[in-house]
Amino acid sequence: MMLNFKGFDYVSVYTKNETNMIIPVRLQNDLLDFSTLELNTKWTDYLSNKQKGIGYDYGMAIHFR
Structure with missing residues (x-):
């Protein structure tokens, strides 16, 4: 069952x-820590570690150049 x-x-x-x-x-972990950026809101959750049981609505790719 998917959580949505x-x-x-x-x-x-x-x-x-x-x-x-x-x-x-340590830098990589800081870059992926969205709680410090306050991106997660009452209606949106950004996750860098895919979790089972969650149906993702969007995908975002970040390329470091």
Whole structure:
């Protein structure tokens, strides 16, 4: 069973490193921590780790160049 609430959107966020450099783990974790950016709202949840049981409404790709 997929978890979805009417009017609520789940966004799956994918990142790709195209810088030809290693991104430190701590920086990568900070970049993917959407709680500090206040993107998650009453009606939208951004998730960088795909979770089972959630039907995602949108996908977002972030490419680091």
